[in-house]
Amino acid sequence: MSRLAWHDLPPSVRTGIEDLLGGPVVEAVSQPGGYSPGSADRVVTAAGRRAFVKAASPAVNLDTPRIHRREGEITARLPEAVPAPRLIGAVDDGEWIALVLDDVEGRHPATPWRSRELDATFDALRQIASVDLPGDVPVADAADLLDGDAAKWDAIDVDAVPPMPRGLDVWLRAHRDEVRDAAHRAAAGARGDRLIHYDTRADNLLLRPDGSVVLVDWPWAARGAGWFDALSLLINVRYFDAQADVEALIAGHAVFDGMPAAAASNVLAAFAGMFLSSSLLPDPPRMPTLRTFQRDQAVVTLDWLRERWEG
Template sequence: MSAWSPPPVPYHATARRPAWRTLPAAVRSAVSARLGAAVVEARGAGAGFTRGFAAVLRTADGASAFVKAAPHAEQPHLVDWYAREAAILTRLPAGLPVPRLRWALWEAGWYALCLDPVDGHTPRLPWDSAELDATLAEYADVAAALADPPAELVDLGLPRLADLARDDILWWDEVAAGREPLPPLPASARGRLAELVALESRLPGYTAGAAGLTHGDLRVDNVLIDRAGAPWFCDWTWLCHGPAWFDLVGLLITGYASGLDVDARFTAHPAAAGAPDDALDVALAALAGYHLTAAAAAAPPTASASLPAHQRWTGEQALGWLARRQGWT
């Protein structure tokens, strides 16, 4: 277990989003019409790493809803992400702890989607052990429900994690080949490039045969804890064919930073059943390389200014956990 290592920016305050009043009048009118009453309050979402609009809107009749929106001309990729998430949300198995999609609309070149609001908070770091265990228990149910996904989800033509790994996640080999600069590394990982390449190279093979689906972006800021202490899983844009243990590793990185026994939690979790013996190390190597090389590159102009610091911290935590497991420290 490690000592508590706080992120550079609290996860509930990583986003800088447009205010409700700055959205085009036609968009505000269309959203209000779909909500059935005028919007009287907008509470912006502080978590996340995009610059899209996201807020809990309260209307004059006392109702509330969570709305995300983006302009196609300036943020086409974000519109694509929101539309993909809307398609996924309507096809997820019923009964999962996932905010329900109410509607989506196009207006004045903007795309908006509306979900049930969750009255809760991003898990506070360091993780409360009970909150993390509750989240892991709910994730076990989600993973089980997606292990044999419904045909309507499969028919969306979702990507495969094995292909995403080859195309976008594996970067240590690029560094070793001189096609990417070596990012700053902690002392424990210096001189370990060959081992990192060898570990990450196993990820496509380990994930290629997965028949089930996995969230694809399971981080602490994509979890909400409601007032009853129950976790909800958000932001389903990156659902893909792959093993649930890969997302489990991504979620547990913040548990490692919190000083909790994440090795035991990984091993005991149902999502890790049947995983290769070195699956945890392979995932940590891949995620460390992905985040550290991304942090060293220029951040997209449409991303939150907090993104590079988050990526650097996440990569360092993944690498620290891996180094401890490999005996490099």
Template structure:
């Protein structure tokens, strides 16, 4: 059996506060009558394709501070960046960003055009990997210079993950391969910096995984999140 896409359990769309769901209905211009959940990813909030009474569809991602406070800021940042992306990039269009609050906390929902397709099958094949690399290369060329002002640099974005190897130095359950190469792994940031790999003016997708990619019906790759 092929491996499944990684992910965490997601909150059902129906479990969102009624006030947020009413705000989504208003943003879509028609009440939601059907919900088709999507799996994969590590956000605890729902991800689903919504079908409205008038037949139109939208993809929704939502989360609230009662579920995970950090995820609200992450989704808000995604909305800001996605709204600023030019249409030439292979990403779904953001249709609306809905925010709603009550005494229980703050909630946010991002509404996107529905992108038909499926994640690359696991394990990766050579052809799928080549398709992905070509798409990422096209994305990089089209996203230079970066079309979104004010973003943090790659070095800033990787500062936390790069520190992980140094912090794991005393972990008792490190694999022997990791322990033998810990200094080399911890030095990856400096090696990249020395080669200029952390500098530039290209927009970078910093979370490329199989569940953040879709193969469209025409065979092209679409980048998510």
């Protein structure tokens, strides 16, 4: 990933950010990780105020400004009980968009995942699922998003999919119709009225010194079943540890209470279509690792789905 740094932002954008923070920025530390080529800096003003700033323009990546604007709209309206950074403000000149958020003191979870940190994350996701979602939070419906993911299978030529580990490509060619049909059932099983993050991964989580968890990066937030985020997090768990007993984790935490086994498998099938379809696209500008990451997630998800079906 080739990130912009603070000094790469236009002077007018930096000035707008400093106006929001009430003083000049004297320190900016670029943050690694994530899958956006825009800037991502922890900044400190002359008065000692801290904030997290992310910024991009279409020249950096065509999609990133739209994603940032959506994140700003959602974050500004999240209920106080949701463990997420608060939006201080935004600088938007029609080309550049910069979000200025509270700086969260914390670090990303260790990977492979540690059980204590994973439990704390499940607790945070359960807390989010307990919060009533106000009507003015401009989120999508998870069912609509999953319908879009499922539709990807209709365009994937499984005979042209490059070889996958553990014979997954052979298995997929034999079971393509079953996977596609399951994906098309995902929307019905994931409906709900709970707030979901929709992109739960280690790099979108911060652990505070007290052990509590904050979820960052909310542009994909949606409305759906309360167990949805915890299920998708387990893809990340297996991404970093192929031997992780994810089924035991499902059985061992209350965040999964009420999750139908078939509905979970159907969601995995839909996610696999999204990951695999995206992985076959050309590399986007300044994001040379994204397609490999998406392919690896497709492998993890399909492997888990095969295990669930074969028992």
